[in-house]
Amino acid sequence: MTKKIHAGILFGGKSAEHEVSVRSARNIYQAVDKNKYQVTMIGISKSGRWTLDRKIEAGVPFDFVAEPEQPEEILALVTGGGENQLINLKGEKPVPQLDIVFPILHGPFGEDGTVQGALKLAGIPFVGPDVLGSAVGMDKDVMKRLLRDANLPNANFLVLYKYPGEEENPGYHEIVAKLGLPVFVKPANLGSSVGISKVENEGEFEAAIEEAFLYDHKLIVESAIIGREIECAVLGNECPRASIPGEVINTKDFYSYDAKYVNDQDSIIKIPAELSPEAVAKVQKAAIQTYQALCCQGLARVDVFLTPEEEVIINEINTLPGFTSISMYPKLWEISGISYTDLIDRLLTLGMEKFQQDAALKTSK
Incomplete structure (x- = not known):
């Protein structure tokens, strides 16, 4: 029998997007191929405390508490690699060695390179862009200046x-x-x-x-840019590919937090977007150029405006997009021919491949 790959799903975090991360983690856990992967859920409270969530493994419905009153198992990350990547400070059960982590964290202290750097120090492969790509993708000021230098138009x-x-x-x-x-x-x-x-x-x-x-x-x-709001998912390391684009049609002023996660009546999502073949090609090219200009690997969602003259203007990049039930990233790949379960598998595989490539580099003369 083939040994399962041990994947950790890291979620929650010290961010205003904590609740979105919890929803994303729930969906990823439900979609991951349990025949191929052994899954460990690692929740980060709003104070930044890492805890094991074993309830879901026991069949208890997933309901991570933002700040558990008496966490039974608090984790500490160990730098330097090796078998003891995570130490259980309070519980008796050890934490098995992780082959890969999916840090489905949104916003600061998760999507901005901080957790990526910690995982690199611990020698743990992870899904998504490295420290640099995560950091510049998070900071809209730095992101826009890099796009400008790459001659990619933005507001x-x-x-x-x-x-x-x-x-x-x-x-x-x-x-x-x-x-x-x-x-x-x-x-x-x-x-x-x-x-x-x-x-x-x-x-x-x-x-x-x-x-x-x-x-x-x-x-x-x-x-403000006058144009249609188009989103395109990107997947891959050295040779990324772009999904079929989708469109967000707002019934309110803009695509707000409530429209994304609370009241889906505030916006209409069209997948695929009704675009000419030429416009699709332009959006996909711009998405890949943005992805590469901002040093991304693994995954990202690139949001653009398409003007009435069909000029593509970059809005922003999201290096760890949501994986909730209504999130665009997995939906775009589903319409492009990759199921939710296959998408998770590809992302985990890309993360392990990136780690192996980095490990092969010389660290001394």
Whole structure:
């Protein structure tokens, strides 16, 4: 009998997107091929504590508590590789060696390179982009500057800092003079549309700034783009491929957190998007170029605007997109011919391949 691959699903985290991560983890656990993979669920509380979740292995419905009152099994990550990657600080049962981890974490402390760096230090293969790709994909300011240098068009923007130092932030009238109206105010390091506001006047601007600064010390203010919102999934390491694109049609001002995860009546998802073959090719090419320009591996979802003239303008990249029941990334691959279970298998395989390639590099002369 072939030995199963031991996969850890790492979820939760210290982020405003904690609940989205829990939903994604539930779906991945249900979809993963249990004949090929032994699965261990590792939850991260909102305070950052790593705990084992063995309830699901015992058949108990998955319901991770954000901050368990009395966690029985607290984990510590061990650097340096080897068999003891995770130590169980309170429980008696050891943690078997992991062959691969799927860090289905969204936002800071999970999608921004922090967990990726910790897993690299522990010698554990993982799904998704490495430290650099994760970090630049998370920071919208850095991401947009790299895209600009790669000649990939994206919306004009300005950066505001909570602690600006000697040079003050531009004010409302200066911003409007440079970017026009409406504008979007976004925390630089967050996803799932958390903290984002559409601004059409000075009163809305002040409220938007106050709201966004609750989530980050750095904001971007971005000019609005007139165009259709198109999303494209990318999969692969050295030779990535792009999915058939899908479209988000908003019934509200923009694709908000509620529209993504709470009230699906606020938006209409069309998969595949109704595009000409030429437009599909343009979106797919732009998605792959964005993926490579931002040093990604494994997976990402690239969101673009398609103008009435069919010009593709990059909105952003999501290096660990949601895997909830209504998330675009798995749905795009399903319509492109890859089932949910096969998609999870490919992602885990890509992560192990990337680790093996890195391990083959020399570390001394």
